[in-house]
Amino acid sequence: MSTPLWESQLYVGQWQPADGPQAQVIEPATGEILGKVQTATAKDVSRAADIASEAQRHWAELAFDQKAEILRRAAALLKERAEEINRWNIRECGSIGPKAEWELQATYEQAQMAAALPMQPTGQIFPSSLPGRRNYWKRVPIGTVGVIAPWNFPILLAMRSVFPALAMGNCVILKPAPDSAVSGGTLMAEILEAAGVPKGVFHVLPGGADVGEALVQHPEIKMISFTGSSGVGERIGETCGRMLKKCALELGGNNAMVILDDADLEAAASSAAWGAFLHQGQICMQAGRHLVHRSVAERYLEKLAERASGLVAGDPWQQQVHLGPLINEAQASRVEEIVTRSVEMGAKVMAGGKRNGNFFDATVLAEVTPEMPAFAEEIFGPVAPITVFDTDEEAIELVNASPYGLAAAIHSGSTERAQNIAERIRVGMVHINDQTVNNEFQVPFGGMGRSGTSGRFGGPANLEEFTTTQWVSVMDRGIQYPF
Incomplete structure (x- = not known):
């Protein structure tokens, strides 16, 4: 240059x-x-x-x-x-x-x-x-x-x-x-x-x-x-x-992907992988919390972990990769620390979880609870923490448990059901049967709360x-x- x-x-x-x-x-x-x-x-x-x-x-x-x-x-x-x-x-x-x-x-x-x-x-x-x-x-x-x-x-x-x-x-x-x-x-x-x-x-x-x-x-x-x-x-x-x-x-944001029991799981997993891992998760709209109905959680977890395991991290200038590096050592260390603390508290690594310098593999965590850092904190890294719920009411409470309120996505076979949930969650942008990382230049963009x-x-x-x-x-x- x-x-x-x-x-x-x-x-x-x-x-x-x-x-x-x-x-x-x-x-x-x-x-x-x-x-x-x-x-x-x-x-x-x-x-x-x-x-x-x-x-x-x-x-x-x-x-x-x-x-x-x-x-x-x-x-x-x-x-x-x-x-x-x-x-x-x-x-x-x-x-x-x-x-x-x-x-x-x-x-x-x-x-x-x-x-x-x-x-x-x-x-x-x-x-x-x-x-x-x-x-x-x-x-x-x-x-x-x-x-x-x-x-x-x-x-x-x-x-x-x-x-x-x-x-x-x-x-x-x-x-x-x-x-x-x-x-x-x-x-x-x-x-x-x-x-x-x-x-x-x-x-x-x-x-x-x-x-x-x-x-x-x-x-x-x-x-x-x-x-x-x-x-x-x-x-x-x-x-x-x-x-x-x-x-x-x-x-910032700690955005929720809500997967209801009637969701198309193949489409939901695709949206989730894109929303969680795009640009190494370094996006304010990243899908940072995956809230999944208990009846479909195991199948969703398998599909998302399979997608994550197929993503390659590496130098984007030298090779064709899905994930580049995190921006610096401090950010890579912070992501690693959040994952480590969450695992110590009982979360299970289902894919990824490994750091190599500034590179961090696409990671899926199961059995994440609201007390864990992976649920409560904005990760800003390629990590998808999965938390289960049993009712729509519980899902709404979990979304609103975060002080952030930037974006959310809801997957359901019933758009009416999803829209009813959308009206009760405190976020600035909701995407139904899509993922959280959306931007259109002609549509006003912004969040609520700490977002x-x-x-x-x-x-x-x-x-x-x-x-x-x-x-x-x-x-x-x-x-x-x-x-």
Whole structure:
């Protein structure tokens, strides 16, 4: 890979020299150093915020069709540079090829969707009790939006906020995760610069928690869009609340696959394997708890364990595999520790359970109870814990036993029965006769409880999420009041 600008410069509205340290870009499959990336400091956050504040008014005033054209060019550039972007996603993030390709296509769709936003209606007209008064209620840009993105789907989960925020007339400062600073950050700076985003409108500041903290704390950054762990999200929400700053928090999940006694077990096991093991289980929507009716639990377990045993883990850059590496040693160690503790408490390993460096085999655990870590904690690894139930009522209680509330899936031969259960579980997204890892760019996405605030991403929800509103009343002549 040739030496790029991002090894020595930051994208602070344009490529500029920086004083912060460089960070190594490490391939999780091999430990190889792929390159370096220039990182930011709190001082760079202040500099970017000042530049963005100055540029935002001019960007907001740009005609809607010109904003749309820039976003369409960005979409086209994603396709033109697909080979390079996918290569970085595979090597930097441990994605298998099909996952990287799917993520890029989904990001392309996000760009096309965002390009349609500037032409949507911007407000409403309300009647007035005063003769001659006209009441306009309209959406206006927030100002500068800070986007803090994760490493698991670094391109999609950054751009699903960046694109609509730009479309609605905001400037954006993006802080990619340290483990995906190239694929989810600096490459996107190159894409948007080439697409024609004006100088000062978009910024990319790689770095650690100190950069994220500076972004959240800065008074000129009027909104934070964060995707990541619930613990960090809660601290961001606390700070934003104290500063009266808007925030959108898409956090963790411990998502349930509910398998009823009348389910098609072959289809259920297929959905479960995909939902549990895709991208090594490193997805907030991962099928993390498999709640299975006792009468079909043994057959379901056999089918899922058979599928898990056939999945190959390895270096996705060197060979065709089903599972790549976990993102780093700390994450691999954490998954191993959760499995070990659960087994010590009585869980049975029916498939997998073995770790080799950053690689972890697709794992199926039986006889998991609610007291075990594999049930209670968000694993973020390729582990499918199975817990049995006897009644629909018990299944509902088990789903709602988690403080998380992102996604769930219900398998049943009766869609009416499944829908009745869906109405009683506290999750933001329910998929019947499917799996939990679903995303469509035109449908609002988000969770409840510890999985996030009431904010939503996608489709018409973006109009609400990335704007604020203003009431303007107009009288042709001034009013004479009693005093």
